[in-house]
Amino acid sequence: MTYQLYYWTGLQGRGEFVRLCLEDARASYVDVARSEGDDVMMPFLRGEEDGALPFAPPFLKSGKLVIAQVANILHYLGPRHGLVPDGEPERLYAHQLQLTIADLVAEAHDTHHPVASGLYYEDQRDEAKRRAKDFRESRIPKFLGYFEKAIERGGGIHPLGQHSYVDLSLFQVMEGLRYAFPKAMAMHAWPRLDGLAKRVAERPNIAAYLASERRVAFNQMGIFRHYAELDG
């Protein structure tokens, strides 16, 4: 079976967390908007297609199922591709960690759009500077410190004691934060997360993906954006 992934073209964004999972699993999927254009998503968003009504991309089509919200998609894909441990407690915990990653991602977005997603960055730059300062000084340490502790608790290598979709997402978070906030990220050591990210990048399927044209580069349209003035 081939999955259909629906996400905006031209950026990694939230879709990237799903792509990493599909690529790591070597699952068969089509990144639909990349071949057919972003308009292909509109009938879903307008409620003209069957199945669940998505609020926003990304959403995944798996047979007749339509699944939206990144963490929900990974919660669905994980067991199907051996990317989450067996057992209800482990799956709930994996999902909890993923939801905390989602919170971090939303806050990373709001560093450059603290007032309104619909306004240009330039129209909210002053607010962005204040929010980014707090993000660098309080939120990054709080979130990454938490994930360091979670990896520690999982035995030092993986938060869940084995490779999972959470590792793939933590890799993306570390890549994104290093792209957006290189100075701030260089001021702190995150040894567990760094080790995890390095191991994920070396996984054959992920290494092949990162070297491919399917991996869009970080840019100023995604979640993680680099503006020097937001990096302190």
Added chain:
Amino acid sequence: MTYQLYYWTGLQGRGEFVRLCLEDARASYVDVARSEGDDVMMPFLRGEEDGALPFAPPFLKSGKLVIAQVANILHYLGPRHGLVPDGEPERLYAHQLQLTIADLVAEAHDTHHPVASGLYYEDQRDEAKRRAKDFRESRIPKFLGYFEKAIERGGGIHPLGQHSYVDLSLFQVMEGLRYAFPKAMAMHAWPRLDGLAKRVAERPNIAAYLASERRVAFNQMGIFRHYAELDG
């Protein structure tokens, strides 16, 4: 079995979405911090307790299981108390809707704290005014319009075609938004959501809860806060 709910005392906050579910189900639970104080949560947050490591309250203890993140808790409780339909597609959809509610709740919070959770409202009032304007004019219509459409799609009464934890959370969202933004909310009709909220409030277990001392009133410490200058 008795659940232990851990959440900050003195406010509804994110814990309220869990409480409404437990109350509607007439589940046996203890709101632990209310009897023992907020410090009782610290060993969990410091990683000194077994089980999943929570990033923040609320978290629920169910036997040995520790479950954090509101949507994750409801995803766990729903099937155990008949508060979500049977079937994987329905449960994924319920969870997706709940995650979209979580996004709305985070944005509602950020109307009064657009810069930093750690700063006083008064120190970010100017930014709050700008963010709240966008929230009232763009985000409330987008989110509530989406949920109206979801209810329509579910047959006009419930988004999932039957009562579920999503209805309970949508009730809380409507109550919270009406408390925080009475003027903005009065400018628009949300007939499906209003009907749903009214029916939830009339459910015997919910009506009893709302009339009890267990229901903390909305106040200026929770997610939904009323500041006249943010209501336009």
